[in-house]
Amino acid sequence: MSEMVELPMMAELLALLFFTPILASFPIAIAWGMHPRPEWARKLPVLSVAGLFVSLCVALYILFNVGELSPEAEPIRYTIQWIPEFNINFVFIFDYLSKLMGALTAVIAFLIGVYGLEYMRDDYRLGWYWFFFNLFTASMLLVVYSDNLLMLLIGWEGLGIASWGLIGHWFRDDDELSYVGILKRKVAGLNMFWSPSTGGWRAISTIRVGDMPMFFAIGALFALTGTLNISEIPWAGLEEKIGVAGVVILLVAFLMGPFTKSAQLPFSEWLMTAMTGPTTVSALLHSATMVAAGTYVFMRLSWYIQPWELHLEGYEYVYILVLFLGLVSSLYAALVATSSLERKVLLAASTMSSLGLMFASAAASYWVGKFAVLVAFWYLITHAFAKASLFLVAGHLIHETHDRFLGGDTEVARKLKWAFVATVIATIFLSGIPPFTAYWIKSGMDGVMHHLEHEFGLLPLALLVTISAIYSGFLGKFLSMNFFKGKKVHLHLHGGGIMSAAYLAMVSMLLVILAVILTSPEEPFSEFVEEGLMASSFAVGMIVLVAYAFGFFKPQIKSPLGQFFGDRMYMMFLNDYIVPKIGWAIAKVVDYGNRLIDFTCHQAIPRMFEICSYGVRFIQNGRLERYLQIVVGFVMLIVVVAVAAGWIA
C-alpha cells in the first residue's frame, strides 16, 4: 500500500505548514490589542507575510518532492494520531489534486499577503486583519490536504469564520467605500446597500445553513462506515446499505456545504455582499481559494467515489443535480455580471459563474470519467490566478480613484500602465480566446459537455457556449469601463509599487500555465491541446472573441433588462425579506408564548393561591359562631345527600 512510502520529517513539515502562519500573526494581533498601541506595531505585518512564505516553501516542497505529480499516481497518505479509538485521525493526503491545490493556495496567499502590506498599510484594525488572513490560509491548506472528513471540517469551519471576520473587517460601517450597492437606494422598501457588518452576517448565516447538513452527512458516514477517510469510505457499498434515497439524502446533505460555500443558487447573495471586505480578502477568499474550496471538495469526492466506475442510480441523481445547478448558477451569475456597475461586484458575480462551470464540469465526470474532473480542476487553477489578478487590480484602482464603481478612461491606462497590462492579460487569458490559457481548458470543457449529448442532448453544451460568450463579453466590458470608455475619474496616485509587483507576479502565472499546457506531453495537457485543435473548439473560441470585442466596444447598453440583471434578479429578497420575515414572525409567536407561560406561572397561579388563601382566612376567622355555622351547614348537606340517595326512607 501507498502508506509504506517513507516520508522523512513529515510531521515537522506539516507543523510548519499549518502553524507558522498562525503563530506569525500572533505578534501583530497581540500588539494591536495593547492599549496604548506601541509604535512598532505597524511593522509587524511583515512577520505575518514571512509566516505565509514558510507555508509557501513547504507547499512547494510537497508539490515537487512527495510522490509523483501525475493524475495516475497512487495517493500518499500520512497519519497523525488524533482519536484512534474511534478510528478518527489526522490523515493527510498527497495526490494530484491536493498537491497542486496546496501550492496554488500558498502562492496566491503569499502574493496577496505582500500586496496587503501596502494596501492595508493605514488600516485601523491590522491585528484582526492579519490574524484572520493567516488563519484563513492555514485553514485552507488543512482543507486541501485532509483525507479525513472531520479534520477537513475543522479547516472548513476555519474558512467560514475567517471569511466572516474579514468581510466584516471594517466593522464601524462608517466608510462609503466599504459598502456594496448605492447608498440610500431602496427597491420595494428594501435597502439596496449593505454595510460590512451586514455583509459578514449574511455570509456566516448562509454558510451555517450549508455547513450543518454537511456536518450531518459526516456524522452519518461515520456511523455507517466507521471511517471518515475519503479515500477509504466504501462508496460503492453505500447504496446497498442505505438505498438510493439514502445515498441521495446523504450526498445532497454533504453537498449543501460546498453549494453554500461556493455560492451556488439560491445561496449566491452572500458572495455579492462579501465585497464589503478589503479587496485583498475578496481576491484571496472570495474568488481564488475559499469559494473554490466547495468545488474542490466536490472534485476530491468524485476523484475517490469514481462514479464513472460505479453506475449507481443514487449517484446519478446527485450528479445530474450538480450538473444543472452548476450550469444554471453560472448562467445567472454571468447575466448579473454583465450589468454590474461596481468593480468588485462584477468580479464576484463572474467568480460565481466560474464556480458553476467547475461544478458542472466535475459533475460531468459521472458520464465522462476522470478527465472531466481534471478539466474542472485546471479551470479552477487558471481562474484563481486570473481572477485574483483582476481583484488586485480593482483594489488598486479603488485605492487610487476612491471610487468603487466602474470608471476610468485612457488616462488611467496611461498612468497605471501595469494595472492596465495585468487587466488585459488576465481578461484575455481567462475568457477563452484562442490561443491563450483558458482556451485550451475551455476546449476540454466543450468536449466534456459534448460527451453528454447522449444523456441530455446538446443542452449542456449550448449553455456552456452561451455562458462563455457572456463571460468574455463582461470581461471585455471590465477592461473597457476601467481603462477606455468609463467616466472620467480623479486619480490620487501614491505609491502602488508593491501592489503592482504582486499582481504582475500573479498574472504571469497564467503565462507559465500556458507554457506548461503547450509543451507538456503529459495527461491532461495533451488532451487539452487535442481538444483545442478541433475545429468546433476553435469556432467556440471565435464566438468568445467576438463577444469580448463587443463587450469592449459597447460596454454599456441602457435597458430595463440590464437593471433587472444588475439588481441580481432581486435574489436579495430571499436573504433580506422572505427568510427574515418568516423568522421574525416565528420569534414573535414564541415571544408571546413566553409571556403567556410567564404570566401563568408567575402571576396567575400565585394570584390563585392568594385568592384561595384569602378564602381560607375568610372562613377561619376564629369565631365560634362561624364554626357552628359550618357544622350545621355540613349536617344539612349530609342530610340532603342522604335523602337524595335514598338512605333515609
Next chain:
Amino acid sequence: MSAEVLVISLLTPLIVTFILPAFRPKAATWISAVSFLIPMVVTLGLLLTTKESIVVPVMDLPSPVGEFYLLADPISNAFGFTICLVSAMVALYSLPYMKHRFEEMLHDGEIKSIEWEFRKYWFLYNLYAVAMLWLVYAGNFILLYIFLEISLLASFLLIYMYGYGNRQWVAVLYFVWTHIAGVLALLGILIIGFENGTAAFNAVKAVGFTAWLLIFLGMLVKLPGLGPHIWLPWAHAEAPTPVSALLSPLTVGLAGYVLLRVYMIDSSFIEQYRDIIIAYAIISSIYAGFSVFKQKDYKRLLAYSTVSQMGYVLIALCLGSYGLLGVVIQYISHAFGKSILFMTAGAIIASFHGLRDINKMSGMHEYIPTIANAALLGFMTLSGILTIGMFGEFYILAGLTKIYGFNLAVILAVVFVFILSGLYSFYTMKVIYYGKPAGYERPKFSRLLDAPLYVVAFFSVAFIFPPLATALLSGLKVALGIGGVMP
C-alpha cells in the same frame, strides 16, 4: 495512590470554603481560585492518564440509603474538570465585578461594608461551586441529592442578597422552581432506594417506571425543558453575573448529568419513550432558539440560549451510546461557551454603569475589543466552530444516524437546531459588537475582567486537538462502554 490525591484535591476547596471568610477580599479571591485549580489539575491528570474508575468508600448506611462512596470515572472527571476550571476563572473574575456591585449597593444604601459582604460572598460562592464539584463525584443518589440541595441553597442566597432588579422575588421564584425539581427527584430517588434496598450507583439494579418518570420530570424542570424553562431567564438575568456564570454553564447542565447516571444504570425509560422525548427536546430547543432573537437584555438573551443548548443535552440523551458521549461533551462545551459569554455581559455591566440593554449597544468592539473577541470565542463554542462544541455536534449527529437512520424529519429538525444556534450567535455578535459605534468612552478595567475568559477559551479550542481530545474521548468511550465496532 491516585485515589488519595483525588480525595485531597477534592477536599481542598471544601476546607477552603470555611476558612475563606477570614481573609481580605483580594487574598480570598486568589485562595478560592487556587483551591479550584488544584482539583482541576488533578482531574485533568486523571483524564490524561487513566481510563479506570476510582472508587473511594466513605461510609455504609442502612437500607434504603446504601453505601456512600466517591466515584471517579472519566465521566466524573470530565464534569469535574469543567466545574473546577469555570469556578476558578469565575472566582478571579468575581473580584473586580463584585467590587463594582458592592460599591453600587453601598451607594444605594443596601449594604454597610464592602469587606463584610465579601466575606459572606466568598463563603457562599465557594460552597456553591464545591457542592457542584462533589455532586459529580458522588456515588450514591442520596448523596447526589444532598449536594444538589446545597448548591441550590447557596445560589439562592447569592441571588437573594446580591441580585439585580426585584431580586428577592426572583430568588424565591428560583427557589420554588428548583425545589419542585428537587422534590420530584428526591421522590424518584427514594423509590429507587426502596425498590433496590440501596441508592448506591453500583448496587442499583433497576429503575422502575415511576422512579424514572419522577426523576425525569424533576430534571426537566431543572434542565429546563420547554414550559418549566420560564424560571431560567429570570434567575439567570437577575443573579449577580459571577453567579449567572456558574448557574447557567454548570448548574442546569448537572440535570443532564443526573439523567446520564440514571440512564447508565437503566435505560428503559428513555428507550421506551424515545420518540416523544426527542420531539419535545427538539421543539424546546428550537422554541428557545427563536426566543433569543426577541430579547433586549444581554443576560436574558444568554439565558434563552442556555435553554436552547440544554435542548441539545436532552436530544443527545435519546441517541444511544454516541448520544451519551454527546451529552458529556455538550455539557463541557456549553459550560465553556456560556461562562465566557456571561462574563462578557458582566464586563459590559461593570464598565458601562449597568449597561444591559442591547438597544443601547452597537459597535462595542470599538471600546472593549478584548471582551468582544472573547464573546466571539464564546459564541464559536456554542455554535461548534473550531472548538469542543464541534465534537458535541458530531456525536449527536452520529448517534442520530445510528438510532433513526435516514428519518428525514428528525434529521432536518436536529440540523435546524444547530443552524439556529449559529444564527443567533452571530446575530447577537453583529447587534452588540459591530456596526456603528454607540458613542461611549473606552473604559479602563481590571485585567481580571478579561484574562480569565481567554483561559476558558484556550481550553475550549485545545479540546479539539490531541492530547486533550484523545484522552477525553477515549476515556469516555471506555466509561460509556461503547463497543468494539471500531477497529
